Amino acid sequence: MAGTVLVAFVICAPLSSLVIWSFARRWSWPHPFPQELGLFYWRKVLEGDLLRALQSGFLIAVVVTAATLVLTVPLAYLLARYPVPFKAAILLVFLLPHAFPQLPVFVNATTLLYRVNLAASFSGVVLIHMVGALVYAVWTMTAVFRSIPESLEEAAWNLGASRLKTFVTVALPLATPGLVASTLLVFLYSLDEFTGTLLVGSPFVLTLPVYMYRTSVGYELQVASIAALILMLPGLVLLVVLERYLKSEYLSMFGRL
C-alpha cells in the first residue's frame, strides 16, 4: 500500500504541478498554493498563439501519419512476404534516426532543406517528422504482415483473386491492429516532435512543443503549463487504448534480431 502511494507520488508529482499552474491566476512565492485560481489563463490561451500552434501541429501530424502509412504499408508487405535483398539492412536504415543523436544531423538537414526552399515550411517539417516516424510504421507493419499465415492469402489466390485484390481484401483487414498501432505511434511521434521542428520550422511553422518551450523560458508559466497539459492529452488517450495491447510479454523479445 505504501509502495503504491510512493509510486503514485513519484509519477504524478511533476504532472500535478502543471495542473495547479494552469489554473493559477496569481501565484507568488512562497505560498504553497496559488493565491488566485481561475480560468483566466485558459481563456487567454484560447484566443492566442497557442491555438494556432496546436492546429498547425495537429495538421502536420495528420499529414505525416497519412503519408507514412501510404509509403510504408506496401513496403512492409514486400519485406514480409518476398525475399528482398538486404532486408535486415533496409530495416536497420529506418532505425538510424533513433540510434544516433538527432540534433547535429538535423542541423545539417536544415541546410539541405534550405537549398530546396523547404526550410521554415509546412512540407519541410512534415518531411523531418517522417524521418523519425517511418520506423514505427515499417517495423510494426512488417511484423504484423509476417504474422498473418500465408495460407490464407494462398486460398484467395487459388480461388482466382489477383495479388492486389488479395492484399486489399485479405491481408489488410487482418492487419488492422497493426495499422491502428502504427497510426497512433506515428501520430503521437509527430505531435510531440521537438528537435526537428525547432530547427526546420523556425520561425514560421510552430507546433505545440516548440510553442511550449518558448513560453516556458519566459515568465508566463501558466501558459506553458496549459500547453504542456494539452500536449499530454493525446498521449494519455494512447496510453488507455494501448493498455489493452501493451502487454509486457509481447516485448520480451524487443531488440533481439
Added chain:
Amino acid sequence: MAAPSLAIVVWLFFVPFLSSAHLSFLRDGQWSLQNYALVWRLYKIDVVYTLGISLVSLGLVIGIAALVCGYLRIVGHRSVEFLFKVPLFVPFVVVGHGMRVLLAPRGTLNSALAQVGVVDLSDPPSIAFTWIGIVISLVWKNLALAVLLVLGAYRAVDEAFLEAARNMGASTFRQIRDILLPISAPSLVVASAFMFTSMLASFSVPLMIGGGEPPHMLMVDVYYRINYQDDLGTANALGVVSYLFAMGVAGYYLRTITVRPP
C-alpha cells in the same frame, strides 16, 4: 516501391550524418583540425558531464527497474504496473517543463517541503537547474520503458525456476538476484544500450532544465554553437564525437546479441 520511404531517411538523415564528418574538418572554408582542437579545449568537461549524467541515470533506471519488476513479477501489483506506463506517453518537452516547475528553487516541491519545515524559505535548494534535475528527469521518463522491457523479460522466465527457488526458501530478493537477473541479462543489456544512447543524445530536457551555466550536455552545446556563434564546424565536430559514442554503444549491443546462448 521501397524507394520513397528509404529516400527520405537517406536524404534527411544519412546524408546530413555523413556531412557532419565532412563539415567538422572545415573552418572558414579550409581543411582544418581547429574544430576538434576547440572541442578538446572548450568541451571536454561537457563530454565527461554528459557521459556521467547518462551513466548515473542508466544505473538508477536499471537498478530501480530490476527490483521493482522483480516485485511485480513475483508478487504482482496491477495499479503500480499501470502507473509506471504513464511516463511513456508524456513527451520529453513536457517532462522538462514539469520538472522545472516542480524542482525549481521557487518550485512546488520546495514550497510543499517548506510547509513542513524541511526547507528554509530564504535559501531554498535548487535541484532544477543542476545535473540532479537532469538525472531525475531522465530517470523519470526512461523508467517507464525500462519497467516495460524488464518486466517482459522477467515474465519470459519459466515459473518452475522461481518455484524451485521458493521451495528452497529463497526470499523475493534472492529470486530476483539469483534467477530473474541472470536469465534475462541479455534483455537488460539491450534495454540499457537503447536508453544510454537516448540519454547521451537528450536535448529538450537539458535545454529546459539544465540551467545557464556550463557545463552543459553535448546536444545543448551543439545548439548554442549553431544558434549563438554560427559555428558550423565546431558544432559538427561535437556531433561527430556524439556519433562515436553512439556507435560504441551500438557495437556493444550487436556484440551481445549475436553471441547465441548454447
